[in-house]
Amino acid sequence: MRAAFVVGTTETARIDGISAAGAAPDVMNHTPAADAELVTYGRPVFAPEVPVSPTGCPTPSLVTRAAFDRLDVETMVVDAGLSVPTAAPAVTVGAEVGGDVREAVPVPDAESAFERGRSLGAALGEDALLIGESIPGGTTTAMGVLTALGEPNDVSSSLPENPLERKREIVSTGLEASDVEPGALAGQPLAAVEGMGDPVLATVAGLIAGATSNGTAVTLAGGSQMVAAAALARHAGVDAPLRLATTSFVAADETFDVRAGADALDLSLAVTDPGFDRGDHVAFERYRQGEAKEGVGMGGALWLAERAGVSMADVRDGVREYYDRLVGDDGP
Amino acid sequence: MRAAFVVGTTETARIDGISAAGAAPDVMNHTPAADAELVTYGRPVFAPEVPVSPTGCPTPSLVTRAAFDRLDVETMVVDAGLSVPTAAPAVTVGAEVGGDVREAVPVPDAESAFERGRSLGAALGEDALLIGESIPGGTTTAMGVLTALGEPNDVSSSLPENPLERKREIVSTGLEASDVEPGALAGQPLAAVEGMGDPVLATVAGLIAGATSNGTAVTLAGGSQMVAAAALARHAGVDAPLRLATTSFVAADETFDVRAGADALDLSLAVTDPGFDRGDHVAFERYRQGEAKEGVGMGGALWLAERAGVSMADVRDGVREYYDRLVGDDGP
Numbered sequence: 001m002r003a004a005f006v007v008g009t010t011e012t013a014r015i016d017g018i019s020a021a022g023a024a025p026d027v028m029n030h031t032p033a034a035d036a037e038l039v040t041y042g043r044p045v046f047a048p049e050v051p052v053s054p055t056g057c058p059t060p061s062l063v064t065r066a067a068f069d070r071l072d073v074e075t076m077v078v079d080a081g082l083s084v085p086t087a088a089p090a091v092t093v094g095a096e097v098g099g100d101v102r103e104a105v106p107v108p109d110a111e112s113a114f115e116r117g118r119s120l121g122a123a124l125g126e127d128a129l130l131i132g133e134s135i136p137g138g139t140t141t142a143m144g145v146l147t148a149l150g151e152p153n154d155v156s157s158s159l160p161e162n163p164l165e166r167k168r169e170i171v172s173t174g175l176e177a178s179d180v181e182p183g184a185l186a187g188q189p190l191a192a193v194e195g196m197g198d199p200v201l202a203t204v205a206g207l208i209a210g211a212t213s214n215g216t217a218v219t220l221a222g223g224s225q226m227v228a229a230a231a232l233a234r235h236a237g238v239d240a241p242l243r244l245a246t247t248s249f250v251a252a253d254e255t256f257d258v259r260a261g262a263d264a265l266d267l268s269l270a271v272t273d274p275g276f277d278r279g280d281h282v283a284f285e286r287y288r289q290g291e292a293k294e295g296v297g298m299g300g301a302l303w304l305a306e307r308a309g310v311s312m313a314d315v316r317d318g319v320r321e322y323y324d325r326l327v328g329d330d331g332p
Numbered sequence: 333m334r335a336a337f338v339v340g341t342t343e344t345a346r347i348d349g350i351s352a353a354g355a356a357p358d359v360m361n362h363t364p365a366a367d368a369e370l371v372t373y374g375r376p377v378f379a380p381e382v383p384v385s386p387t388g389c390p391t392p393s394l395v396t397r398a399a400f401d402r403l404d405v406e407t408m409v410v411d412a413g414l415s416v417p418t419a420a421p422a423v424t425v426g427a428e429v430g431g432d433v434r435e436a437v438p439v440p441d442a443e444s445a446f447e448r449g450r451s452l453g454a455a456l457g458e459d460a461l462l463i464g465e466s467i468p469g470g471t472t473t474a475m476g477v478l479t480a481l482g483e484p485n486d487v488s489s490s491l492p493e494n495p496l497e498r499k500r501e502i503v504s505t506g507l508e509a510s511d512v513e514p515g516a517l518a519g520q521p522l523a524a525v526e527g528m529g530d531p532v533l534a535t536v537a538g539l540i541a542g543a544t545s546n547g548t549a550v551t552l553a554g555g556s557q558m559v560a561a562a563a564l565a566r567h568a569g570v571d572a573p574l575r576l577a578t579t580s581f582v583a584a585d586e587t588f589d590v591r592a593g594a595d596a597l598d599l600s601l602a603v604t605d606p607g608f609d610r611g612d613h614v615a616f617e618r619y620r621q622g623e624a625k626e627g628v629g630m631g632g633a634l635w636l637a638e639r640a641g642v643s644m645a646d647v648r649d650g651v652r653e654y655y656d657r658l659v660g661d662d663g664p
Contacts, residue, residue: 045455076421085448087455089408089421116417123377123419 001304002074003130003221003297004207005039006117007032007090008081008200010098010106013137015170017163027051028136029083035061035134035296036077036088039068043326045087050326053158057286058323060298063274064132066318067301070310073130078120078207080113080135081199093117093206095199101144101174110194110202117206122214129211130245130304131229132221132297135200142228144171144196150183151231152264155224156256160290164255171196189232197232201225205232212240219243220267221300223250223293227261234265241268246299248273249287272302274319275312283323284316333636334406335462335553335629336539337371338449339364339422340413340532342430342438345469347502349495359383360468361415367393367466367628368409368420371400375658377419382658385490389618390655392630395606396464398650399633402642405462410452410539412445412467413531425449425538427531433476433506442526442534446568449538454546461543462577462636463561464553464629467532474560476503476528482515483563484596487556488588492622496587503528521564529564533557537564544572551575552599553632555582555625559593566597573600578631580605581619604634606651607644615655616648 009032012018014025034047038061044050051059068075079090081097093116099106107113121129135141139155146153153171157163175182178195185192193202204220208229211218220226223246230242244267250258251271262269276284286292305315341364344350346357366379370393376382383391400407411422413429425448431438439445453461467473471487478485485503489495507514510527517524525534536552540561543550552558555578562574576599582590583603594601608616618624637647 046451078421085424085426087423087452089410089423091419091421092417092424094417119378120419 001128002076002126003132004076004078005036005132005134005297006078006080006200006203007036007134008095008198009083009135010137010141010198011100012098012141017166018140019136019158031136032134033082033084033086035059036086036090038062039065039075039296040077040088046085052327053291055286055291057291058283058327059296060292060294061296062322063298063319064296064301066322067305067315069318070314071304071308078203080203091120093203098198101141101196102170102177104177105194107194107197107199107202111190113199113202114190114206117203118210121207121210125214126216128217130219130221130297130300131204131207132300133200133204133225134296135198138198138200138225140167140170141198141201142225143167144174145192145201145228146231147171147182148180148185148192148196149231149235150186152261154256156250156253156293158292162255187235189235193232201229201232204229205236208233209236209238212238219245219300221245221297223258224256230265230267243268243270245270245303247294247302249293270303272299272306274302274315279316281320283319333460334408334458335464336408336410337368337464337466337629338410338412338532338535339368339466340427340530341415341467342469342473342530343432344473349498350472351468351490363468364466365414365416365418367391368418368422370394371397371407371628372409372420378417384659385623387618387623389623390615390659391628392624392626393628394654395630395651396628396633398654399637399647401650402646403636403640410535412535423452425535430530433473433528434502434509436509437526439526439529439531439534443522445531445534446522446538449535450542453539453542457546458548460549462551462553462629462632463536463539464632465532465536465557466628467530470530470557472499472502473530473533474557475499476506477524477533477560478563479503479514480512480517480524480528481563481567482518484592486588488582488585488625490624494587519567521567525564533561533564536561537568540565541568541570544570551577551632553577553629555590556588562597562599575600575602577602577635579626579634581625602635604631604638606634606647611648613652615651
């Protein structure tokens with residue numbers, strides 16, 4: 001089993017109020033690179049610190065890493081538009097930082113990112129591949145892509161209060177700038193991600209297409225963004241079975257019906273509950289409040305752990321250890 | 333223990349008759365990327381094939397990987413100027429493909445490559461780091477750097493007949509183009525590698541400086557090129573203990589005195605013999621004829637294996653298996 005983490009950034013993430021992945025926009029730029037280091041090394045290397053939201057919610061990459069420490073999974077990072085250097089070895093797909101989705105063409109290199117992702121997914125020739133992501137503002141671009149493709153387009157949020165109306169306004173502005181009606185790009189996934197998406201979505205869609213073409217069993221580890229990536233793959237003609245593995249926090253989100261999204265795209269759905277309501281460590285508190293919810297493959301890593309007979313209590317111990325060692329009492 | 337493989341390419345490698353690392357220049361361009369994939373995955377992924385010299389000598393990365401399969405070593409790849417995409421996850425130092433050493437400034441980004449290497453070496457914070465390389469034409473740029481620094485400047489060769497005179501001519505032309513007298517750049521390692529080296533040497537020197545600054549024990553796995561990298565580090569003020577781990581093929585090279593090189597730079601020397609004279613598999617024949625000799629960390633991997641009690645017979649079995657599976661009977 002190999003797990004690929006596709007990481008990148010966009011100008012969309014700089015739009016006020018849409019993401020909790022890090023604090024201020026300048027800090028948020030570091031989040032995907034830091035997540036790449038955390039899943040690779042279990043600690044920040046070039047990154048100045050572990051990403052923690054303004055309210056103190058630690059990045060889900062700590063959960064993913066804690067689960068992987070207890071499993072036999074080879075990890076790899078795919079750079080799909082990082083804006084700062086990372087010390088995590090990464091396969092690059094040559095994508096630039098994504099633009100603002102309110103522009104006409106926020107992802108001019110969508111096609112090459114998709115193709116490089118496809119080559120990689122096919123060439124790896126794994127039996128099974130789990131795909132995670134880290135890209136701030138990613139649910140907004142996910143909504144953009146889903147809307148352009150004409151799929152159910154509600155999305156989840158890394159914030160406890162999902163700013164859905166704000167996202168809809170942004171997507172609406174983006175559609176206008178791209179001169180696209182909702183649903184007009186059905187069957188045209190590259191145009192949809194080029195005009196309304198981000199480079200991570202383009203790359204994940206390519207990975208799915210390439211891996212499934214070679215018989216690899218693909219598990220998409222995440223929530224709305226992985227639904228959007230699956231939609232792109234389906235619209236690109238991928239009809240292989242796909243699994244969506246997400247967290248109980250996403251499944252509990254009243255603003256986003258992950259089951260409906262999975263059904264619409266014929267994804268088998270696995271929901272795993274890490275049991276953060278047991279134990280009152282600070283690392284779990286913000287998750288209980290509905291923050292973060294998912295990301296950096298968290299839902300997939302938990303699913304793998306559960307399937308391998310690793311107890312959630314054991315994973316929680318690992319998360320506590322990482323938090324205490326790397327974040328400590330410096331939170332707000 | 334972590335092993336970092338610094339890989340790159342130069343225009344110098346296109347000069348006729350100086351390297352056996354691959355066949356024609358266009359094929360040679362693929363060698364470092366293929367080596368990166370072989371040490372990472374144990375097989376070519378994007379690379380069209382396993383690098384094999386025109387006479388049928390397989391890349392030493394097969395030996396390195398066979399040894400690592402029997403050890404507990406984390407590998408990583410550092411991209412210091414690859415000219416083709418690789419499927420191996422890599423930390424990039426942002427270096428362009430190196431120019432021709434006969435030009436005035438073949439490595440304009442030497443300083444930034446050194447600095448990024450230094451940051452990485454320091455940030456990794458490993459107890460022990462083994463460094464290998466893959467860059468065709470690397471012994472010629474090694475000679476260039478050693479000459480500019482005023483160190484003993486004979487070098488080994490991946491060819492059975494070392495074209496030393498050809499290399500001296502090339503270096504002489506390069507010194508003239510760079511307007512440098514032999515020894516004139518003593519104490520100026522960045523100027524030496526910028527004017528007479530390659531991006532891999534700049535990066536390895538930076539890694540050495542950074543890693544040793546943080547107390548990491550550094551083993552340079554290779555021959556002449558690692559002597560040149562050590563020379564750059566010494567001239568940059570690194571006085572920490574350094575080990576050079578190379579193969580018996582390099583130690584037996586009558587045209588290059590690796591012991592003198594190690595002594596001049598205060599490197600402790602470990603020489604390991606993989607016993608390729610036992611067993612008559614085709615994979616070993618060209619090594620016995622003096623081809624390849626070293627590369628992609630081979631000497632260091634063999635040294636680690638020997639130190640860990642892994643028998644050379646076991647490593648040879650692994651090399652045979654890789655060769656039979658990946659190269660087969662397609663050799664000349």
